[in-house]
Amino acid sequence: MSHTMVSPTSATMSDHEGSVMNLAYTRSLTGMLRISQVLVLLIAALCVACAPGWPYHAPYQYFLAVVLWFFFVLLFFLLMYIFRLHGKMTCVNWVLTEFLNYSVGAFLILVASVLGAAFSYGYSSLVLGSVFGFTGTLLMGITIRKLYRISSGSQQTSAAV
Template identity: 45%
Template sequence: MPHTVVTTTTTTTTTSASDGRFCNIGYARSFQGLLKIAQVAVLLIAFLCVYCEQRRSEYSAFRYFEVVTAWFLIVFLIFFLMHLFRLQSKITCINWTLTEFLHYAVGGILVLIASIVVAVKSHGISAFIAGSVFGFIATFLIAISIWTSYKVTCGSQPTGSSVFDISFYSMATSETVYNTTTTATQEPKSKKWILVPSENLEKIRFVIKVVEVLLSFVAFVMEEVVSNCSECGPLYFFEFVSCTAFLFTLLLLILLATTLHQRVGINSWPTLDFGYTTTMAILFLLASIVFAAGNGNTSLEQGAVAFGFLATVAFFIDFGLFMKYRGAPCRKRNNQQADQTPRPENEKLNANGDSAN
């Protein structure tokens, strides 16, 4: 009896979320894209509300608000453009998800502090009140980004041990021998909380990072005590860099020196450490040079400049020790990828197993 065989071929066409090959227009219509657009717009309005007001009394507080809002306005705009043009896929040596999360965390704190200061010192002026209100709105939007970034970066995902426990439980109900053998191979969990030295942080670099935190904090405090400034621009730039260095370095030190980094689904801690240390060393050097060239020659300002240069030296020492112990992480990753490429066989084998001449 003849049989008829019908063959059905299914062709699946995968379309990108973008309207173009280079520009991901679909990201601009997504929740994350619209959230970044709203953050940039609100920060821009908050900056303009304070900047356009020509009131000069207690101007240092408002200048700090301008620096913070302008800085994170530019940073969030850069993040949006990177996702829009897929630039993060071309720079793979940086964990952009963790980088965005850290920027959102520090940005939310700094914008909240700046908004509170402007709200307290507004003295009923409508422009300052509006700027502080938009600052609080920006803080709320940043908090949403912190939560969504935390779910992606530090979200609870089933680890290898938890998956193994689930599969082990299902097998243990039917096979008792496998249950006994597997239970015996489980290693006790370490109760050690501080991990120094570790695979991410050597002991000497741990000490250097503690010094970085202390020097950045002292430089920031001495700069904050300054009441009057002849040229306020260099002062506020130094204030922002020293405050950012103190908060970021303290956060990175806590993560690398404790077991908290094991709860974050990140495997590129050396790359993050290298990129942050390099960037902060350059920023602190520039801020210290600019502040040294433009200050009122008071003892507090000169002391802040001195501690700024000391913190710069500490960051450069940290950078040198990283290069000495680990080397450049981007070059190391490229070498590993090159080693994993399949290589053709030099000799062919005959049917009997002997090499062909």
Template identity: 40%
Template sequence: QVSLLIAFICVRSSPWISQSAYRYFEVVTICNLIMILAFYLVHLFRLYRVLTCISWPLSELLHYLIGTLLLLIASIVAASKSYSQSELVAASIFGFVATFLCLASVWLSYKISCVTQSTGECW
């Protein structure tokens, strides 16, 4: 979340050259931040026990997959349109860092939810 927030702040604090590329970057980072916060609150308040009609591990896995793909595209576009402005270069670097962290989260989410449940081992 911190790397997404830093990337968003870097884009907001710079004068834009290409409006549409950085609007897309802003939208993707803010949407990912909001969804990560929503899943965090669901786990914090244990709402997954109340709302049993939703498969929370599957929805979290799909969110991270889609969010990671969109963030990778936004980071590539931001890096190609940065024109050596330090704020935009920093935003694209933090976008790539956030992409890597989201990819790690996808792997951990898959490993915890799918592999652990399929083996059926209980300690």
């Protein structure tokens, strides 16, 4: 059984092959989706962190911890594709790694957003942070579906007789 892995960046525009940075990735649909995920999670974290009289309740601390953790992880993936590091580390199945990361991240951010919305106590910045958390969950869900299509469509199976 042979397996062929397709990189999420295979459909992007070609940039200078010898250059260190792949700026064409940022103009592709996948790149813009990742950039928007990073920005949405950053805005969600800032909304909760800058709330007046920032409430030190456990749901807000959980929300901030989860959103910031996945913000940095998504930023790492974005920079990895911009600087073409995924091509240098071929021992890692990046599609599977991202699929698992996005699956866990979408679930945890959804839980954090529900908790943040439930305990917002009328603070508009906390409600807005939860809305951006829900938006980040939706964007991560789109990426999960796209990664699932890549991983399931790239596997070739042959029946041995």
